[in-house]
Amino acid sequence: MARRYRAKKAYACWDCDKVYLDKDFAQRCCAVKTCSRCGVETEKQYMYTACTPCREILKVHRVKVAGWGEADDGVFWTDDHNGTWGDGYSDDVDGMLEMIKDEGLEPPCYVHPCKANHFSFDPGDIFDRVHDNHHEDAVDQLIDTDGLFAFFKEWNAKQNLRSYYLKSDCVIVLDQARFDALLSQPEKLT
Secondary structure (H helix, E strand, C coil), X not given: CCHHHCCCCCEECCCCCCEECCHHHHHXXXXXXXXXXXXXXXCCCCCCCCCHHHHHHHHHHHCEECCHHHCHHHCEECXXXXXXXXXXXXXXXXXXXHHHHHCCCCCCCEEEXXXXXXXXXXXXXXXXXXXXXXXXXXXXXXXXXHHHHHHHHHHHHHCCCEEEEECCCEEEECCHHHHHHHHHCCCCCC
């Protein structure tokens, strides 16, 4: 039999019968999982190596503190609340804090600023497609390519569509005392 048709070995977890190609994964599948920082036992399907409180402590140690100038258009994100826009995004701190207060939740001690991604259409994409669908010199045979670029430059200037993406490497502190309490805890436990 040819080498490429040789059968692969598979390994199954003794507890749940899930099958893995890696023996170590099968052996660790239903093993008791503990937090790598504090050692507390986590739930079976927990995908992180640190528990939720420790993940927050580790996060505040690796991010930089930024001001509101880092948030494009004042938009920010938090994973503690749905936000005024949904999915954790907001552009109004007071509005979000009011919503949190009305729901009886604890406000976050920090939020992540967001970066705006402005919509623009790249006419270079059209030229790439011409190369894909036509012969080699097809682009050279197009007429008024400068007019096409001018049209899209003018059209893009009229667009006001923006999408926002969180900057996970920095935070804006809302509650300095709670943030300092998190930061005062050691990153690694001995």
